[in-house]
Amino acid sequence: MxxxxxxxxxxxxxxxxxxxxxxxxxxxxxxxxxxxxxxxxxxxxxxxxxxxxxxxxxxxxxxxxxxxxxxxxxxxxxxxxxxxxxxxxxxxxxxxxxxxxxxxxxxxxxxxxxxxxxxxxxxxxxxxxxxxxxxxxxxxxxxxxxxxxxxxxxxxxxxxxxxxxxxxxxxxxxxxxxxxxxxxxxxxxxxxxxxxxxxxxxxxxxxxxxxxxxxxxxxxxxxxxxxxxxxxxxxxTASAVVGVPAEHGREWAYLSSGTWSLLGAERHRPLNGAAQREANYTNEWGAYGTFRFLKNIVGLWMIQEVRREHGARSSYAELAEAAGAEEAFRSLVACSGSRFLNPAGMSEEIRDFCRESGQPVPDTPGRLARCIFDSLALAYLDAMRELERLTGNAYEVLHIVGGGANNKLLSQSTADLLGIEVRTGPFEATAVGNIAVQLIASGELADLGEARRIIAGSFPPDVYRPKPVPDREKLLDRWKSINQLTLKESLR
The missing domain is CATH 3.30.420.40 (ATPase, nucleotide binding domain)
Incomplete structure (x- = not known):
């Protein structure tokens, strides 16, 4: 063995x-x-x-x-x-x-x-x-x-x-x-x-x-x-995608949630036409002849930096709990903007964005965390809409793997906004996928399909089903205006 x-x-x-x-x-x-x-x-x-x-x-x-x-x-x-x-x-x-x-x-x-x-x-x-x-x-x-x-x-x-x-x-x-x-x-x-x-x-x-x-x-x-x-x-991410416990016969997408959020689908052929180029989707190579057709989204890097700037006094679970006690969608940031790639101070960069866009300024770690998680869930909605448009597929389930799968607040918000079932885990999907390839190479597992069946049975997922979002259309209009403002600034 x-x-x-x-x-x-x-x-x-x-x-x-x-x-x-x-x-x-x-x-x-x-x-x-x-x-x-x-x-x-x-x-x-x-x-x-x-x-x-x-x-x-x-x-x-x-x-x-x-x-x-x-x-x-x-x-x-x-x-x-x-x-x-x-x-x-x-x-x-x-x-x-x-x-x-x-x-x-x-x-x-x-x-x-x-x-x-x-x-x-x-x-x-x-x-x-x-x-x-x-x-x-x-x-x-x-x-x-x-x-x-x-x-x-x-x-x-x-x-x-x-x-x-x-x-x-x-x-x-x-x-x-x-x-x-x-x-x-x-x-x-x-x-x-x-x-x-x-x-x-x-x-x-x-x-x-x-x-x-x-x-x-x-x-x-x-x-x-x-x-x-x-x-x-x-x-x-290639190892993490191997570690997705996907069921055969269902249209599924994945979100590898860590320092970066990578949302996409596994494909056997690339999609590199004009529409995909304009949406800035990538065709990274995957294991066993597949392609990772995905969108890069600034991910948990933002909360990692906020936590560090506050002396790491709270765990990620405590920050998520504090965020859950705050008002939903109170403050939002265009989290994929270049200004959040490596700012001198993440907390202040978020506050500056909110000031500039006329929103309430997050003044506590809990409100900063809520702002980040809400903004990420909306960014995931944008990416999923693009993914469906660019592939021509309607996805039934989103698998969230990696460390971010631990965040129940973000997982539920993602399910609510996307309107589809979200399954989370395994949390160590990257290591799981890495090990699965080793076990296939050694003959312990037959192929990728068997590996995923074993993974699904070994790490039962948490399942989040969508709930209604109050004033959904107003929220989406506001989110659109925030991103348009960011786009105008980047073109100056």
Missing amino acids: TYAIAVDIGASSGRVIGGNLKQGKLELNEIHRFENAFTEKDGYDYWDLDVLFEEILKGLKKAKKAGIECCTLGIDTWGVDYVLLDEAGEKLHDAYAYRDSRTIGAAERLHSETVDWDLVYKKTGIQKQIFNTLYQLYVHDRNQLKQAKKILLIPDYFYYRLTGKAINEATNASTTQMLNLHTREYDSDLLKLLGLKREQFAQLTEPGTLLGSLKAEFMESGDYPDCTIVVAPTHD
Whole structure:
């Protein structure tokens, strides 16, 4: 029986989670948990990858001390950020964090000076976001790019540190906005405009590929389990979508709710026409030949920052409880606006927006939280309407997975506004999906369909059915005017 370990690192925290099948159910065991955050240095925001790698090793050591002698191992993280390696396989530069401001205006410059946005979307099907790897590399020092022997994304780098083997895992590589949907390779024209060569990237590798074992230096120490390294869907959303306990025969959409909210549908063909481009929907690659057709929405990052700014005195559950005691839809913010990407102070940015738009100013953590949750639920409604229009499907159920699935207030508000059934869980969907791919690779599970049936039976969802929203049309008109005001400001 296979014991699988998922290393799942998000933008605010990481965890090492073990799992195996017992009597037809997947059981999880948290082995190690740690914090993560980017730090500012010399005016730029960076990730400390060396610290994160040490946390991975700590987790594996804890697994060995807990009696785990043999296991499979898969890694997932966030997307788009990258590492440049020199001839000796060492980092040429610290890894920039995607919220760093150096890419502001980069997309506009690239598309006005070099290549049309329409063409890039036709080639890649990837949404325009200022932090996409394409734009990050566009503003990166060209001399340093020339020196790079290999360019790896963050989870690829951790695999490299563990095994010595360089790969570019496909689900994460698609977030670079540099993979061609038709050739299923790095697009030669986009590489050329950046002055890069194909050989500077590693081989595209699919989830489920066996990568080998830990390097000898780790195994000789005796501190670590004997790990068979499996390539997980290394983009955390790709793993989370594998972890959706969807029922066959029902039209379903998903919402991966964490630092970001990713709302979309699993498809077997991309949708990269003009309508999808104008709506800024993305076609990121998924596991087993699928595509994640989704919308990026600023997610729980906002409440994470509000909590941090208030000294983390309240838990997320306490903030949600405080929000539930406040008036619904009292104050709203256009949460996907660029001003909320990485403001100097999130709480004050929310208050400023409310002042500018003539709304009551949230003056307590509970009111700030209510403002965020109400605004997110309305943003989910917008995204779901777009999703149905762009795919031509009417969705019967929305599966909310990830940490945000714990938020009962937000889940019920989402069901009410969307007017469909909402099912929440598993909360650790990313780790669950990562482990499921490992179990498929090891032969413990037959395929994705069986994996989802096992997940559904192992983590029974909470079900939220829609309730009427008072003065719904007035609320939607007000929400529309708030977003139109934001759009006008962005065009100035």
